[in-house]
Amino acid sequence: MILIDGKKVAAELREELKHEVTGLKAKYNKVPGLTVILIGDLTPSQIYVRNKEKSANEVGLKSEVIKYPDSVEEKTVLEKIEELNKDETVSGILVQLPLPKHIDKQKVIETIIPSKDVDGFHPMNVGNLSSGYESSVPCTPLGCYLLIKKVEPNLNGKKAVIVGRSNLNGKPMTQLLLKENCTVTITHSKTKDLKAECLEADIIVAAVGIPELVKGDWVRKDTIVIDVGINKTDKGIVGDVDFDEVSKKAKALTPVPGGVGPMTIACLLKNTIECFKRSQI
Numbered sequence: 691m692i693l694i695d696g697k698k699v700a701a702e703l704r705e706e707l708k709h710e711v712t713g714l715k716a717k718y719n720k721v722p723g724l725t726v727i728l729i730g731d732l733t734p735s736q737i738y739v740r741n742k743e744k745s746a747n748e749v750g751l752k753s754e755v756i757k758y759p760d761s762v763e764e765k766t767v768l769e770k771i772e773e774l775n776k777d778e779t780v781s782g783i784l785v786q787l788p789l790p791k792h793i794d795k796q797k798v799i800e801t802i803i804p805s806k807d808v809d810g811f812h813p814m815n816v817g818n819l820s821s822g823y824e825s826s827v828p829c830t831p832l833g834c835y836l837l838i839k840k841v842e843p844n845l846n847g848k849k850a851v852i853v854g855r856s857n858l859n860g861k862p863m864t865q866l867l868l869k870e871n872c873t874v875t876i877t878h879s880k881t882k883d884l885k886a887e888c889l890e891a892d893i894i895v896a897a898v899g900i901p902e903l904v905k906g907d908w909v910r911k912d913t914i915v916i917d918v919g920i921n922k923t924d925k926g927i928v929g930d931v932d933f934d935e936v937s938k939k940a941k942a943l944t945p946v947p948g949g950v951g952p953m954t955i956a957c958l959l960k961n962t963i964e965c966f967k968r969s970q971i
């Protein structure tokens with residue numbers, strides 16, 4: 691079985707992006723800029739943002755973090771986003787989720803202009819992706835897609851099963867694999883026989899938030915399995931895939947942690963650079 695090393699692939703991608711930023715600086719005499727807005731003091735969010743900032747600096751991006759307390763008014767955040775929309779030194783804007791209850795997440799997402807939406811959550815980017823047009827792609831599914839392509843460059847005609855139908859991962863993942871001429875089935879909590887669906891798959895992407903849901907007898911020996919889940923349990927952090935069982939059966943599998951996670955941040959940097967390049971045309 692191939693253990694898909696997300697840390698290694700992410701490090702290779704960051705190295706490529708670093709070279710690209712050097713070239714862009716030489717060509718335009720400026721570098722892409724990423725601005726992250728962090729509201730409140732949730733520890734996981736603070737860790738994510740710190741890692742994003744570190745990685746952005748590593749590849750040569752201009753990086754800025756704007757912090758607000760939990761009590762910040764929604765109006766203040768929206769006005770700051772409007773200001774960043776007009777700032778030519780900012781190529782990408784990201785508002786770290788989750789947000790405090792009094793701030794409307796959808797309103798925040800829709801205030802970021804699509805051309806600076808590095809998360810790929812704006813309805814216009816969602817629509818462009820599903821229509822096959824140029825768009826920012828959400829970072830986690832983009833990372834999953836790049837890991838799948840590392841194992842199997844030609845996905846033509848492959849059968850993919852997506853476990854989970856979220857806007858963050860399941861739906862955009864489907865669009866990326868359809869573009870590669872995969873036959874895609876989206877499964878969810880109301881799917882009648884999830885095991886039977888998975889046994890048909892050449893590719894399984896599990897992103898449903900149920901610890902160790904996908905078992906060894908759900909998987910064929912030639913299946914590529916991507917585990918997006920991060921679940922806290924009594925035995926520590928586990929994915930949505932039973933690693934011990936599935937690793938004995940699958941052709942390739944991502945570990946948790948160290949699989950999809952590192953790719954998410956690398957793809958955020960990639961999206962920031964793409965936004966910058968489109969703005970220079």
